[in-house]
Amino acid sequence: MNNSAATGTAAALIQAARELFALHGYDGASVRAITARAGANLGAITYHFGSKEALHEAVIESVMGPARQRLARAAEGEDPPLDRLEAAVRAFFDFLHEKPDVPRLMLQQLTSSRPISEAVLGIMRGNIRVVALLIEEGQKDGSIRAGDPQLMALSIGSQPIWITMARRPLEAGVAIDQEDPRTRAQLVDSVVRFVRAGLTAHPESER
Amino acid sequence: MNNSAATGTAAALIQAARELFALHGYDGASVRAITARAGANLGAITYHFGSKEALHEAVIESVMGPARQRLARAAEGEDPPLDRLEAAVRAFFDFLHEKPDVPRLMLQQLTSSRPISEAVLGIMRGNIRVVALLIEEGQKDGSIRAGDPQLMALSIGSQPIWITMARRPLEAGVAIDQEDPRTRAQLVDSVVRFVRAGLTAHPESER
DNA sequence: CGGGCCATCATACAAACGTATGAAGGAGAT
């Protein structure tokens, strides 16, 4: 019933569970498979977390914490809002690419019918807020066109998430291989250009 | 081993399975739950489809067919490319909203580690193609800015999919309730404006 | 040395899983 992840075994369980949950989903990753991968005893999950469900919650929380700060960091600074937005988009892309488990676990929560974890809700709320604030700032200084900042933030955030998640079908279906750094750079650049174009104010041409 | 869905029982099985797979995932929807919901006998899945996995494949195919044509239809016509793109985006939003099972089943395929169904690959390929062709057309007549049409199509398509999928967390986390028609209309309009702005060519201002 | 305490271990349990089997039903053709 100990909730800390300081122990070696508990940490190993969280890591193994993160990988297997991300790969096969909650139901698809059995307690036996997780404990085996962690090199632990079958009873280890019950002992350290109390239940499989509690382990899953611990995995979600352990993984969503870092995701929250990363984007906020990138959005800091004194640069013009559009530049900071670009940095945030690039940082989001990088994060999702480095830790492919994260978007998988997130989407699993969305496609499930069970209540969404507070940790996932928190990261979504936080990221939307950061982006919306940048947009508001740009609207005040005239560099970003009018529009509901929150809804515009949704348009922006959806692109890295979906494109990262669709890595496999994009490779199989449209031959876009995100493992190739050159291809990936083109992809990210294209999204950045799209976002900038979608936000930029054009004073002379009214709608 | 009969593969047709003409029979009442087989059709009922497909429908019940679609709902339960979408709700709880492949592993989470048991053969017993599906047959019970369909009002059929426990052995009905084995008899009509051969296995649970084959049922799942039948569900995917039965659901992806309509999705493919819908967007292509909306993209037809003699209107300017940007207008047809807007129609396609709206049609895609409508379709995903009417049949919420579809994006769930799609995303489940993406988050799983198993090979992605050819039907899902087909609809993605098809939709990207339709949008990319419209973009090319607009680039030729000067109404759409330069850029890789396929990658721009990704930016566009990601928005309806992600925003629709994130319905629950958006309601819980940011209080955007897509069940409310007014809110939903604002959301769709915002995306349409973002897409138009992201694509429109601006002759005088050279990046 | 001798208790506690915490972690790990092998094993057991009931429940749920997907599938297999053979009998029963029911409409149409001969």
Added chain:
DNA sequence: ATCTCCTTCATACGTTTGTATGATGGCCCG
């Protein structure tokens, strides 16, 4: 009426599931 084919039915099988249990080992504190 009998035969035939398709479908539905109850039931059983062997696995696999998540969790519970009690024994065993090692470390620290008295």
